[in-house]
Amino acid sequence: MKEDVEHWRNYRQLAASRHTTHYLSRAEEFQRPTPMDYDALEHLRVNVLAAVERAYQMKQWSHLLRFARVLTNDGAHGFLLVRGYWKELRIVLERAIQSSKAEGNNYDTATFFHDLALLEENTGKYDDARCFYQQSLDLKEVLGDLPGIARTLHQLGIVAHYVGNYDEAQSLYERSLKIVESSNDQQGIAYTLHQLGVLVFLVN
Amino acid sequence: MKLVVGQIANQPMSVVLTALKLVSFKGQDYEFYRFIYQHSWELLDEPSRMVLVEMSVFPPTEGGALTDVQEVSQLAPSDFWSAMNLLVLMSLVDKTGQVDQERFALHPLTHYFILSDITQEWNES
Numbered sequence: 001m002k003e004d005v006e007h008w009r010n011y012r013q014l015a016a017s018r019h020t021t022h023y024l025s026r027a028e029e030f031q032r033p034t035p036m037d038y039d040a041l042e043h044l045r046v047n048v049l050a051a052v053e054r055a056y057q058m059k060q061w062s063h064l065l066r067f068a069r070v071l072t073n074d075g076a077h078g079f080l081l082v083r084g085y086w087k088e089l090r091i092v093l094e095r096a097i098q099s100s101k102a103e104g105n106n107y108d109t110a111t112f113f114h115d116l117a118l119l120e121e122n123t124g125k126y127d128d129a130r131c132f133y134q135q136s137l138d139l140k141e142v143l144g145d146l147p148g149i150a151r152t153l154h155q156l157g158i159v160a161h162y163v164g165n166y167d168e169a170q171s172l173y174e175r176s177l178k179i180v181e182s183s184n185d186q187q188g189i190a191y192t193l194h195q196l197g198v199l200v201f202l203v204n
Numbered sequence: 205m206k207l208v209v210g211q212i213a214n215q216p217m218s219v220v221l222t223a224l225k226l227v228s229f230k231g232q233d234y235e236f237y238r239f240i241y242q243h244s245w246e247l248l249d250e251p252s253r254m255v256l257v258e259m260s261v262f263p264p265t266e267g268g269a270l271t272d273v274q275e276v277s278q279l280a281p282s283d284f285w286s287a288m289n290l291l292v293l294m295s296l297v298d299k300t301g302q303v304d305q306e307r308f309a310l311h312p313l314t315h316y317f318i319l320s321d322i323t324q325e326w327n328e329s
């Protein structure tokens with residue numbers, strides 16, 4: 001009887017591992033931020049989230065990071081954020097941060113802190129958002145990731161802007177603008193000038 | 205009830221009813237279900253047991269789509285489908301959805317039975 005239990009427990013662990021791998025590859029088929037891919041992920045959502053949880057329990061960090069990249073996309077257009085699964089997104093991001101730290105991947109850690117901050121910002125938790133953006137910024141500065149620094153400064157500017165700290169917002173936007181101008185990032189320049197324009201309009 | 209009816213597919217009704225009568229004195233708690241599940245488990249062949257255990261890695265009630273459950277299984281397609289048909293016949297797996305959009309799932313009690321009794325990953329409480 002004990003051998004039977006052992007046999008079926010091992011068999012189930014193999015099945016669980018196949019389930020995780022299978023749903024990881026299924027989820028990776030639908031990474032584009034399009035309604036069709038979001039709909040496809042919607043059908044897989046419960047199994048994908050179960051697989052994420054299992055990958056976390058089994059400390060399969062690289063699997064977990066791949067799941068997180070699919071589900072968060074570039075932060076603003078990730079399936080979980082767009083479709084309003086914010087509770088699930090927070091769990092995935094917290095797990096992803098833990099995974100990237102375990103893997104020693106500072107680039108991913110910085111990205112997931114930024115994404116977590118974006119979630120807090122979108123749900124009106126500005127203090128938490130600021131804290132996570134700052135953690136992302138600190139890592140990006142160590143890495144010398146200039147485009148990443150510009151993005152996070154921009155978002156910190158938006159948070160300062162939302163809470164009425166207009167001077168701080170202006171300073172952050174200007175720091176971001178300096179970086180995007182130096183790399184001739186036209187889209188970044190346009191976004192930041194837009195925010196500065198809105199700020200001037202508000203102040204005046 | 206569905207589980208008991210499912211057992212009739214594999215055994216004479218009198219045998220199933222006699223066994224049920226013996227356990228029914230124990231009351232309608234998990235022991236009662238455990239008895240029925242254990243009996244169903246003993247009626248299964250090896251491939252059906254494999255598929256039932258494989259099904260327990262899918263979230264209960266949600267289960268998985270036809271192609272997903274087959275791909276997660278280690279069994280060859282012909283063995284897989286004959287095993288799955290038996291499990292559905294015995295009401296151990298629920299089959300839902302229209303043709304070509306079928307889903308297969310475990311009832312939460314069946315899921316519980318596998319994890320608490322077959323693999324003993326969950327403490328009985």
